[in-house]
Amino acid sequence: MRIAQIAPLSEAVPPKFYGGTERVVSWITEELVRQGHDVTLFASGDSETSAKLAACTPEGLRLLGYRDHTASHLAMLHAVHKRAHEFDVLHFHIDLLQYPMFEDLYHKCVTTMHGRLDVPDFMPVYRTFTGMPLVSISDNQREPMPSNSNWQATIHHGLPSENCPYYPEAKGGYLAFLGRISPEKRPDRAIQMAIQSGVKLKIAAKVDKADQDYWDEVIEPMIHHPLVEFIGEINEEQKKDFLGNALALAFPIDWPEPFGLVMIEAMSAGTPVIAFRNGSVPEVIADGVSGVLCDTMDDAIAAVHKVKTMSRAGVRRHFETQFTAECMVKKYVAVYEQLIENEKTIIKMPRAGAFTPHYGDLNGSARPSLSAAAMPA
Amino acid sequence: MRIAQIAPLSEAVPPKFYGGTERVVSWITEELVRQGHDVTLFASGDSETSAKLAACTPEGLRLLGYRDHTASHLAMLHAVHKRAHEFDVLHFHIDLLQYPMFEDLYHKCVTTMHGRLDVPDFMPVYRTFTGMPLVSISDNQREPMPSNSNWQATIHHGLPSENCPYYPEAKGGYLAFLGRISPEKRPDRAIQMAIQSGVKLKIAAKVDKADQDYWDEVIEPMIHHPLVEFIGEINEEQKKDFLGNALALAFPIDWPEPFGLVMIEAMSAGTPVIAFRNGSVPEVIADGVSGVLCDTMDDAIAAVHKVKTMSRAGVRRHFETQFTAECMVKKYVAVYEQLIENEKTIIKMPRAGAFTPHYGDLNGSARPSLSAAAMPA
Numbered sequence: 001m002r003i004a005q006i007a008p009l010s011e012a013v014p015p016k017f018y019g020g021t022e023r024v025v026s027w028i029t030e031e032l033v034r035q036g037h038d039v040t041l042f043a044s045g046d047s048e049t050s051a052k053l054a055a056c057t058p059e060g061l062r063l064l065g066y067r068d069h070t071a072s073h074l075a076m077l078h079a080v081h082k083r084a085h086e087f088d089v090l091h092f093h094i095d096l097l098q099y100p101m102f103e104d105l106y107h108k109c110v111t112t113m114h115g116r117l118d119v120p121d122f123m124p125v126y127r128t129f130t131g132m133p134l135v136s137i138s139d140n141q142r143e144p145m146p147s148n149s150n151w152q153a154t155i156h157h158g159l160p161s162e163n164c165p166y167y168p169e170a171k172g173g174y175l176a177f178l179g180r181i182s183p184e185k186r187p188d189r190a191i192q193m194a195i196q197s198g199v200k201l202k203i204a205a206k207v208d209k210a211d212q213d214y215w216d217e218v219i220e221p222m223i224h225h226p227l228v229e230f231i232g233e234i235n236e237e238q239k240k241d242f243l244g245n246a247l248a249l250a251f252p253i254d255w256p257e258p259f260g261l262v263m264i265e266a267m268s269a270g271t272p273v274i275a276f277r278n279g280s281v282p283e284v285i286a287d288g289v290s291g292v293l294c295d296t297m298d299d300a301i302a303a304v305h306k307v308k309t310m311s312r313a314g315v316r317r318h319f320e321t322q323f324t325a326e327c328m329v330k331k332y333v334a335v336y337e338q339l340i341e342n343e344k345t346i347i348k349m350p351r352a353g354a355f356t357p358h359y360g361d362l363n364g365s366a367r368p369s370l371s372a373a374a375m376p377a
Numbered sequence: 378m379r380i381a382q383i384a385p386l387s388e389a390v391p392p393k394f395y396g397g398t399e400r401v402v403s404w405i406t407e408e409l410v411r412q413g414h415d416v417t418l419f420a421s422g423d424s425e426t427s428a429k430l431a432a433c434t435p436e437g438l439r440l441l442g443y444r445d446h447t448a449s450h451l452a453m454l455h456a457v458h459k460r461a462h463e464f465d466v467l468h469f470h471i472d473l474l475q476y477p478m479f480e481d482l483y484h485k486c487v488t489t490m491h492g493r494l495d496v497p498d499f500m501p502v503y504r505t506f507t508g509m510p511l512v513s514i515s516d517n518q519r520e521p522m523p524s525n526s527n528w529q530a531t532i533h534h535g536l537p538s539e540n541c542p543y544y545p546e547a548k549g550g551y552l553a554f555l556g557r558i559s560p561e562k563r564p565d566r567a568i569q570m571a572i573q574s575g576v577k578l579k580i581a582a583k584v585d586k587a588d589q590d591y592w593d594e595v596i597e598p599m600i601h602h603p604l605v606e607f608i609g610e611i612n613e614e615q616k617k618d619f620l621g622n623a624l625a626l627a628f629p630i631d632w633p634e635p636f637g638l639v640m641i642e643a644m645s646a647g648t649p650v651i652a653f654r655n656g657s658v659p660e661v662i663a664d665g666v667s668g669v670l671c672d673t674m675d676d677a678i679a680a681v682h683k684v685k686t687m688s689r690a691g692v693r694r695h696f697e698t699q700f701t702a703e704c705m706v707k708k709y710v711a712v713y714e715q716l717i718e719n720e721k722t723i724i725k726m727p728r729a730g731a732f733t734p735h736y737g738d739l740n741g742s743a744r745p746s747l748s749a750a751a752m753p754a
Contacts, residue, residue: 064497066497071501072498072501100454120441120443121449122445124434124452125452
């Protein structure tokens, strides 16, 4: 299959710094290539990939110091549109800008929704361009969306199985908190879980500028307890030990997390997840198998003792059957095949009187397109 | 002529608060209607106009509390594109998003560039979509743009002649500074002008959050001089007296101002402008007639005495002949007519073998379009 992956240009693929979306795009791209597909990655020029790289900007826009990213994405989309006939499928990982430009090509498009969808600012596009084929990263993520959205599938994120290797023993015996220090991630709950259960907590997290007040006023005063250790930011390599040696990952979130990569990173290491039931959590955690679902702090404190008896091999097995990059890409390929299949069905239907010089033209003109919509009736 | 005016959705047209672009769009729209054109204004629902209002959002997005304005603009553009056949001309006042969506309709589009054009972030669109017909608001504004940009004209902004009424006498005898307190507007220079020339200065200005440090550290310590009076923000009504009673407007800017509405507001009141030569300034000020062009602080201090002998009637006359809304709209109508004329020329050329059911279709297919570009060769 000839597949275009269209990535955000803010960071390289994979990202040199932060960028959950760019990491997932990289995993999808590399796995598609491994499975023998002909993949072109539209991304920043400092991306590293075994696919063909279509460099749309010399470096990630954040490195270039660009504050407004719209123009670069519009120029990338123009390049994608010009080359669209080279591909069977165009897979978008950018937020919004592709909706109007590709209205004439929705039959070969799919957009993965990487963020939360309950932001009213974005609704005008979701309500206006309902034809775009969409993939959600959890069922829960779809809830705020218009009922006539063109959902193709929910595809949970997957992780290359070697990224966070399996640790058969929780040598550290601590609770791990990994992510940003922000109110909706509830590091305060993680600290309470440690103190009230008497189990050590290690916090590996960065403090964004936007969250400085929350850190100063709420979290910093809490981290001086002898059971709490704040170790700051860690890199991908340090993450392996940090997660692998933990008794459990504390994931006491207080917001509708669309997916939550860190949960499957922990599960990949064999580390169970103690998570509050919110957003994607009940879809990702098999309660009692790969972690414990909690509704209250009492649940969470009880869970700290419960996970001690949980099989780390069982956690890893749950990861392997559902959350590897291979699992994820199989589902994406099924979506791509379905798009192509739908297309063939339409082709087979005769269109009386239409001059159909070639496949692409038929597809183009058989659908409502931007230009057709603008013609006088 | 059937004309669509496409305004930013951040503020109403005219704006309830700040919004230079929205004010200009309102003046263009009202004057076009007055001249008998059939005008539709695509804008927020709380806009007030004598044209037909196509409400694209209930209120200005800032009032709605939207932080991301992209989706609302994309939805508006979709509505404009669907109705494009109803109009002879589509006149855009939004920044970038229309470039890709209207590639098939550039023959009836024109975009006024309202901002500075030397921001690298935006260049990818200017370099990619060179076909969009453009209007600059000063010749100087064009300088950073690619040489193959499709300029139609420079059209200086114009002001309804009654907005800032003529004051035959400068009763207040002060220098006026009006605008934001920001480093590139150089209120510090205005203060120096007052102190060194011994003439009182009144500062009517708001302090944006972004400029708070500049205010605290640089300007606030300077305003306690007996010749300096800071009067804070003023409204449109207060502006009339503030400008009309001034000896001169101090406009000692230090950046390439694309236009600078306040200069023509002062000129409308008969108040000469003492301005530093930068950006649009030499195009707007007739040196010695409607103000004084300066390169140095010595020039500016000498100018304070020079303006005392300048004819306020002459300043107003310069405004009336070049900077009324009527002048501005005459030039826009000429651009619209030129677009339509070009179009007719293309129509007259026979296109062998083409089935041409109607005007719109011929135009649409005679041009490179998004969908045509995407077809296999």
